[in-house]
Amino acid sequence: MAYMLMSLRAVNHRLTSLPVQQLPAIAGSLAASIAECGELLSTPPSQKTGKTDSDHSVQVHKLVTRLSSLLQDRTCEGRWAAVVLVKALVEAGQWEILRGSEPFVRGLMGILNKSDPASTKTMAVVTLTRIFHLTYQYPTLVREITTPSLPGFVTTTLNLVSVKQSSDPTRRLKPNTPFLDVVLRAYTELIARHPTIFRPFTSQIHNILQAIVGATSASYPQPVVDIAEQLFIALHNCAPKNTGGEEWKNACRMTITSIHATSSHVLRAIVEQWEAVDPSVRHQLGHSIDYVQEVGSSGPDALGLSAWRGLDMGVNRLLALLRMLSTFLKTATASTVTIPVGSILDLTARLMSVTVPSDAGGVQPNAQISRTEREILFAELPRIHTACMKVLRTLVNTLETAALPVTQTILEQTLWVFRAERSNKKIRTSVYGLIDSLLKQMGPSMNKKNVSSLTDIIRTCCSDILPSDGEKEPSTDAKGKSKTNPGAVNADFFLNPNLKQNRQMNFPTKFPIPNRAASTLLSTILTNMPTEFIAPPIRAEIDRTIIMTSDKNAMYASVLNPFPAIKGRGATISIMPFLARSYASEMDVEALIRPRMPVLTNSNSIGHYVDVEDEEEENEETEPVSFSETRTAPETTGFLKQSTTPNLQDLVDSTPSSNKRVYTEDLSVTSSPRPTLPETAEEVQVKKARFESVSTNLNQPATSIPSALAPNATTQANSVQEDSSMLDVSFSGRASAVVEQSTSISQVVTPTLAEDDSDDEMPTLNMESDTDEEDEE
Known part of the structure; x- marks a missing residue:
C-alpha cells in the first residue's frame, strides 16, 4: 500500500504541476501508474487500516477532482489526457470509482458534442462504452448511471456517423466518417445487455446497416463491413419479449x-439443372428475367438492400450475403433459435452444382446471353464456391455432432467443386478446411467407399505440402540421348551455371496458405479416419510427406495411429525413428519413446511417501523362508559333504503303503532365523505320500515325476531324457514343506516315505494345512 500511495501522490503532483500542453506526452505513463494502484483504489474505506487512511482518501479525491476539471478544460490537450486517464481510473477502481463516475459521464458526453479532434471523440466513445460495460454487473449503478445516460449516448453517436433530415425519417451515412467503426463496435457490445434501451433506435440503426451491408463497391473497409453484419444480426435482441428467436429465424430466411x-441474376448465363425443394422459394423465383437488359436487380430485395447493376456488383452482393449467412450461424444468441439447415443445404447445392466446365463441357450455356458474360461468370465461380464452403464449415462447427445426418451431403457437394476447380489455390484451401471439420465429426464412422473418395484430395494435399521441384532434368530416350527441345532450353543456364543449382537449393514453398491447411488436414486424416481403410500407397505417401517436411503434429498422428497389421501385407511400419531424430530435445517425444509410468499396485501406500529404513525393516520381518533355507543342516550333519543321489528305482520300490493323512501333533517352534531339519523322523508325524508304480525299463522316458520330491528332483528330471541308461534324481535329505503362519514363525514338516502296496494314483501333495475331522480323530 505504501508504494501505491507514493505512485498516486506522484501522479497527482504531475497533473497539478505540469502545464496542460505537456500532459498528452506523459498520459501513457500516468495511466500505467494508475493501473498499478488498483488495489488501493478499489479498497472500500471501511477496510483500510493504518495511520495513512486519511492520506489515501485525500489522494483519491484529489485525483478524481483533477480529472473532472480536465474534462471541462478549455484546451484539447487537457481534455484528451483526461479521457485517457478516466478510462484507466474506472478500470482500476471498479465499484469504488464507478459509483462516483456520473461527473465523468457528463464530461465525456460534453466532449462528443464539441468540435474536438477525431482521436479525442473516439477515445470518449471507448471510455463511455467501458463505463457502461463495467456497471452492468451492479444493478444499482445501472439504474443510477447507465439507464439515464445511454439514450443520449446512442443519439449523440448516431449524429456522429449519420445525418437525419427533418422531412426524411431515415438516416443517411456521412461519407468518410472516422467514427463509424468505433460506434458500431460500441453498439454491438451494448445492445445485448440493454436491448430495451436500444429498441426505439432499431429502425435508425437498421437503415445505417443496410447501406453498409448492401454496398456493392469497396466503399467501406472490410472490418467495418464485418462488424456491421454482426450488429445487423444482433438487432433481434431488441425484439419484444420471447420473440427474439423468431425474429432471428425470419432474418436468416430473408x-x-x-x-x-x-x-x-448472376447465374443467368447458364441453364441451371437445380430445382428448389422449398415451394415458397420456387414461387419467389418464378418471375421471368429480362435477358435484354444488363444483369442486375430492379429494386430492393427481401432484406431491403438497394438495387445493383453489372455482373461484378452482383457477385460482390452475393459474396456479402453469403458472409452474413455465415455470421448468422456463428454469432451467439440470447435465446434458442431454429437453424434452417435444409434451406442452407439447398442453397449451397444450387451454387456448388455450377462449376467451371472442363474441355468436354458439363455446363449448358444460355443462348440468350453473350459468351463474354458467361466467361466472366466462370472466372468468378471460385470466389462464390469459397464463400459457400465457408458457410458449410461454419454450419458443421456450430452444430458439431448434430451435423452428422448432413455430413455426407456436405462431403458430396465439396467433391463436386474439388474435381472441377482443384487448380485454384483458394478452392484447395477451402476444401482442406471443410474436410478437416467434417472428418472431426464423421471420420470414425466412415466406410471404405467414403475413404476412397478422398484419395484425390489426399494426394493433392501432399503435393501442396511438399516444396516445388527445381528445373526438370531433360528426358532421354532408350539409347540415352537427350530429347530436350532446343527451342525450350534456357540460355541463361549456359551463361551462369550456378543459377540452376541455386534455384534447386533455395526453392520456396508453393503456396503458404494451402501448406498450413494441408498440414492440418493430414493430421486430422491420420487421427480421425479409420486407418485400415486407407490404401497402403496412400499411407506411404502421407508418411513420406510428413517426414520430408518434419511436421511434428502429423508425425505424432502417424505414430499414435499406425497402419494396422493385416494378413498378407507384411510387418507394421512406424515413423517413430524419424520423429525421435527430428525432435530429440522435446520432452513429449522423450515421454513417448521412454515412458516413466510407475507400476501401480493394490497397496494402501499408493500416493504416500514411505521411509526407506522402515520399509527395509518391514521386509526383513515378513521375508518368507525359502525352500533352500529349510534344507540347511547344522555343521555336524556333514552339510558341506556331497550327498549320495539315490536311484529312481529304489525310490519307486519304497512307495508308501497308505494314503492316510497324518499330521504333527505338536510342532516345536524354533526361534532361530534359519530353521533346520529334525535329526530323526520320530520327532514328528507326517502324512504318508503315495507313488504310482514305475516301469523298471529305464530305456522308456519318464512321463511323470512325483511332485512330492524336492524341487531339485524336478530340475534333475530333464537330464533323465538325455541319459536313458541311468535316471538319477537329486534328492538330499528328506523333502520338506514350508508353512507360513500368521505369527511369521516358520514350521517345518518333514514327510517320510512309507511303504504302500496300493495301486491307486498318486494324489497331489497339498502344501496347505488340512483340518479334516476324520484325520484329527
Missing part, C-alpha cells in the same frame, strides 16, 4: 431468399 434472388 437472407437466404435474398441470396436466391441475387443468384438468379
Whole structure:
C-alpha cells in the first residue's frame, strides 16, 4: 500500500504541476501508474487500516477532482489526457470509482458534442462504452448511471456517423466518417445487455446497416463491413419479449431468399439443372428475367438492400450475403433459435452444382446471353464456391455432432467443386478446411467407399505440402540421348551455371496458405479416419510427406495411429525413428519413446511417501523362508559333504503303503532365523505320500515325476531324457514343506516315505494345512 500511495501522490503532483500542453506526452505513463494502484483504489474505506487512511482518501479525491476539471478544460490537450486517464481510473477502481463516475459521464458526453479532434471523440466513445460495460454487473449503478445516460449516448453517436433530415425519417451515412467503426463496435457490445434501451433506435440503426451491408463497391473497409453484419444480426435482441428467436429465424430466411434472388441474376448465363425443394422459394423465383437488359436487380430485395447493376456488383452482393449467412450461424444468441439447415443445404447445392466446365463441357450455356458474360461468370465461380464452403464449415462447427445426418451431403457437394476447380489455390484451401471439420465429426464412422473418395484430395494435399521441384532434368530416350527441345532450353543456364543449382537449393514453398491447411488436414486424416481403410500407397505417401517436411503434429498422428497389421501385407511400419531424430530435445517425444509410468499396485501406500529404513525393516520381518533355507543342516550333519543321489528305482520300490493323512501333533517352534531339519523322523508325524508304480525299463522316458520330491528332483528330471541308461534324481535329505503362519514363525514338516502296496494314483501333495475331522480323530 505504501508504494501505491507514493505512485498516486506522484501522479497527482504531475497533473497539478505540469502545464496542460505537456500532459498528452506523459498520459501513457500516468495511466500505467494508475493501473498499478488498483488495489488501493478499489479498497472500500471501511477496510483500510493504518495511520495513512486519511492520506489515501485525500489522494483519491484529489485525483478524481483533477480529472473532472480536465474534462471541462478549455484546451484539447487537457481534455484528451483526461479521457485517457478516466478510462484507466474506472478500470482500476471498479465499484469504488464507478459509483462516483456520473461527473465523468457528463464530461465525456460534453466532449462528443464539441468540435474536438477525431482521436479525442473516439477515445470518449471507448471510455463511455467501458463505463457502461463495467456497471452492468451492479444493478444499482445501472439504474443510477447507465439507464439515464445511454439514450443520449446512442443519439449523440448516431449524429456522429449519420445525418437525419427533418422531412426524411431515415438516416443517411456521412461519407468518410472516422467514427463509424468505433460506434458500431460500441453498439454491438451494448445492445445485448440493454436491448430495451436500444429498441426505439432499431429502425435508425437498421437503415445505417443496410447501406453498409448492401454496398456493392469497396466503399467501406472490410472490418467495418464485418462488424456491421454482426450488429445487423444482433438487432433481434431488441425484439419484444420471447420473440427474439423468431425474429432471428425470419432474418436468416430473408437472407437466404435474398441470396436466391441475387443468384438468379448472376447465374443467368447458364441453364441451371437445380430445382428448389422449398415451394415458397420456387414461387419467389418464378418471375421471368429480362435477358435484354444488363444483369442486375430492379429494386430492393427481401432484406431491403438497394438495387445493383453489372455482373461484378452482383457477385460482390452475393459474396456479402453469403458472409452474413455465415455470421448468422456463428454469432451467439440470447435465446434458442431454429437453424434452417435444409434451406442452407439447398442453397449451397444450387451454387456448388455450377462449376467451371472442363474441355468436354458439363455446363449448358444460355443462348440468350453473350459468351463474354458467361466467361466472366466462370472466372468468378471460385470466389462464390469459397464463400459457400465457408458457410458449410461454419454450419458443421456450430452444430458439431448434430451435423452428422448432413455430413455426407456436405462431403458430396465439396467433391463436386474439388474435381472441377482443384487448380485454384483458394478452392484447395477451402476444401482442406471443410474436410478437416467434417472428418472431426464423421471420420470414425466412415466406410471404405467414403475413404476412397478422398484419395484425390489426399494426394493433392501432399503435393501442396511438399516444396516445388527445381528445373526438370531433360528426358532421354532408350539409347540415352537427350530429347530436350532446343527451342525450350534456357540460355541463361549456359551463361551462369550456378543459377540452376541455386534455384534447386533455395526453392520456396508453393503456396503458404494451402501448406498450413494441408498440414492440418493430414493430421486430422491420420487421427480421425479409420486407418485400415486407407490404401497402403496412400499411407506411404502421407508418411513420406510428413517426414520430408518434419511436421511434428502429423508425425505424432502417424505414430499414435499406425497402419494396422493385416494378413498378407507384411510387418507394421512406424515413423517413430524419424520423429525421435527430428525432435530429440522435446520432452513429449522423450515421454513417448521412454515412458516413466510407475507400476501401480493394490497397496494402501499408493500416493504416500514411505521411509526407506522402515520399509527395509518391514521386509526383513515378513521375508518368507525359502525352500533352500529349510534344507540347511547344522555343521555336524556333514552339510558341506556331497550327498549320495539315490536311484529312481529304489525310490519307486519304497512307495508308501497308505494314503492316510497324518499330521504333527505338536510342532516345536524354533526361534532361530534359519530353521533346520529334525535329526530323526520320530520327532514328528507326517502324512504318508503315495507313488504310482514305475516301469523298471529305464530305456522308456519318464512321463511323470512325483511332485512330492524336492524341487531339485524336478530340475534333475530333464537330464533323465538325455541319459536313458541311468535316471538319477537329486534328492538330499528328506523333502520338506514350508508353512507360513500368521505369527511369521516358520514350521517345518518333514514327510517320510512309507511303504504302500496300493495301486491307486498318486494324489497331489497339498502344501496347505488340512483340518479334516476324520484325520484329527
